[in-house]
Amino acid sequence: MWIAPGTGAGQNWPAFWADGTGTWPTTGELDVMELLGGNLCYHFHSPAGGPGGCDKTIPATGWHTFGANWQPGVVTYYYDGKQVGQISSNITSSPMFLIANLGLSPTSGTPPVVTPSSTQVDYIRVWQ
Amino acid sequence: MAQTKSKNSKKIIKSLKLNGKNRYIVVALIFALVGGIYYVYRSFAATTVATIEAENMTFAATGPVVVSDSAAGSGKAVKLTSNVAITGTFTSQIEATSISVRAKGTVCGSAPQVTVSVDGKSVLTATVSATSYTNYKVTTPIPAGSHTVKTVFSNPYKTRKCTRTLYVDSVSAINDNVSPVTADTTVPSVSITSPGSAATVSGVTNVTANATDNVAVSKIDFFVDNVLKSTVTASPYNYSWDTIAMVNGNHTLYAIAYDAAGNKTQSSTTTVNVSNVTTADPVPYNVSGNWTLKFGDDFNGTKLDLTKWRPNWLAGTDTAITKPINSAEVSCFDPSQVSVGGGLLTISAVTRPCLANN
Numbered sequence: 001m002w003i004a005p006g007t008g009a010g011q012n013w014p015a016f017w018a019d020g021t022g023t024w025p026t027t028g029e030l031d032v033m034e035l036l037g038g039n040l041c042y043h044f045h046s047p048a049g050g051p052g053g054c055d056k057t058i059p060a061t062g063w064h065t066f067g068a069n070w071q072p073g074v075v076t077y078y079y080d081g082k083q084v085g086q087i088s089s090n091i092t093s094s095p096m097f098l099i100a101n102l103g104l105s106p107t108s109g110t111p112p113v114v115t116p117s118s119t120q121v122d123y124i125r126v127w128q
Numbered sequence: 129m130a131q132t133k134s135k136n137s138k139k140i141i142k143s144l145k146l147n148g149k150n151r152y153i154v155v156a157l158i159f160a161l162v163g164g165i166y167y168v169y170r171s172f173a174a175t176t177v178a179t180i181e182a183e184n185m186t187f188a189a190t191g192p193v194v195v196s197d198s199a200a201g202s203g204k205a206v207k208l209t210s211n212v213a214i215t216g217t218f219t220s221q222i223e224a225t226s227i228s229v230r231a232k233g234t235v236c237g238s239a240p241q242v243t244v245s246v247d248g249k250s251v252l253t254a255t256v257s258a259t260s261y262t263n264y265k266v267t268t269p270i271p272a273g274s275h276t277v278k279t280v281f282s283n284p285y286k287t288r289k290c291t292r293t294l295y296v297d298s299v300s301a302i303n304d305n306v307s308p309v310t311a312d313t314t315v316p317s318v319s320i321t322s323p324g325s326a327a328t329v330s331g332v333t334n335v336t337a338n339a340t341d342n343v344a345v346s347k348i349d350f351f352v353d354n355v356l357k358s359t360v361t362a363s364p365y366n367y368s369w370d371t372i373a374m375v376n377g378n379h380t381l382y383a384i385a386y387d388a389a390g391n392k393t394q395s396s397t398t399t400v401n402v403s404n405v406t407t408a409d410p411v412p413y414n415v416s417g418n419w420t421l422k423f424g425d426d427f428n429g430t431k432l433d434l435t436k437w438r439p440n441w442l443a444g445t446d447t448a449i450t451k452p453i454n455s456a457e458v459s460c461f462d463p464s465q466v467s468v469g470g471g472l473l474t475i476s477a478v479t480r481p482c483l484a485n486n
Contacts, residue, residue, distance in 0.1 A: 067415060069417075078412075078413065078415055081415075101441075101461070101475065102459070102475045102477050103457050104457060104477055105456045105457045105459075106458065115479040116477060116478045117476070117477045118477065119474075120474050121427065121472065122471065123424065123426045123427065124425050125410065125423065126421070126422045126424065127412055127419035127420060127421055128419070128422045
């Protein structure tokens with residue numbers, strides 16, 4: 001996935017994530033990557049909350065490979081083949097659908113809103 | 129015994145006569161061989177720019193006689209026994225440097241003599257001692273254009289026993305400085321030398337061809353499945369064929385060789401078996417485990433695969449625009465902002481009124 005360069009580290013609110021097919025947050029939300037404050041960040045949302053973290057060792061802009069290994073009770077996050085985080089509590093198991101999007105927000109993601117803007121995806125794959 | 133001796137003497141005399149004749153023949157052959165080499169050389173270096181057959185020239189109604197002669201250039205010649213001129217006109221596109229008369233004679237007392245004039249100027253006098261047609265040639269400049277040539281048998285002679293006779297086959301204008309231009313009609317030869325027929329190939333395969341021509345090979349075209357893939361203008365004639373993109377199975381190869389004259393030859397077709405190992409499904413980047421690909425999209429098409437994705441946000445249709453999904457966002461999700469091309473999915477954002485219809 002390609003993250004457009006901004007005035008600092010990226011722009012707007014590109015994200016690659018999965019959302020439960022049922023009621024949010026009961027069926028969970030697995031954020032593989034979202035650009036928050038110019039950083040590449042991961043979270044897992046459930047009724048118990050939304051723990052996660054951001055990796056600040058990898059430059060946020062440009063091409064990256066974002067992945068998550070979703071196992072029963074634990075999700076491990078990988079950026080460019082490097083494990084950047086793991087969440088092992090309140091992991092839901094309901095089916096999810098995949099989302100790649102570019103959000104615009106003056107308050108969330110990586111403000112300010114910049115247009116025109118884009119993000120690109122080379123491939124999306126799911127293994128089991 | 130004496131009778132026997134006499135017979136032997138006759139045999140010896142007969143043998144000597146034969147030997148003498150043989151020596152004469154040998155000498156004549158050497159002469160002819162030297163002459164032959166001379167004329168072969170001359171004909172290679174020179175170009176005949178115009179020729180007039182004698183039978184097509186103009187001459188008096190009496191005297192000259194057109195005779196059939198298989199040795200003559202066109203099967204006919206003019207037989208002259210009197211001092212009568214035969215006249216003709218030729219036109220040359222380029223200048224000539226010499227004039228030649230092809231003639232033979234019958235000796236009577238002495239050999240006949242022929243004179244040739246061009247545009248009224250005598251340029252050649254030759255004693256025609258040859259009894260078979262021979263070119264008698266002299267160097268003389270003749271500019272390009274139309275010219276009148278006159279041939280005269282200048283020393284007719286006749287006795288009760290013989291008649292001096294001149295046979296004129298033709299008169300030619302020659303340029304000794306221009307080699308004859310011969311059209312190249314010889315086609316090149318070409319063959320695929322590698323891979324061999326029925327070979328199994330994979331990856332990048334070197335296709336080689338061998339080609340020859342009587343002058344020179346100007347280029348080789350390589351074809352795969354009847355589609356031109358490569359043109360090579362100099363030896364070695366090689367083509368690096370990337371078979372990765374080919375469907376596994378039989379494919380045909382051939383080459384066409386050309387020369388500068390436009391002659392061309394297609395090689396015989398070589399059928400080979402492309403067998404590339406199918407790339408295994410990719411695995412997660414640096415995540416250990418045994419993985420089976422369950423879903424994927426490499427976005428190699430020209431539009432979003434709607435059997436896999438929705439181009440908006442859970443909208444009712446794939447053309448509907450979704451309003452901002454929460455209060456933090458200002459972005460609508462418009463399918464027209466999603467595109468696939470160049471192997472990539474592109475999601476772009478622009479500023480415009482959000483005409484949400486969902």
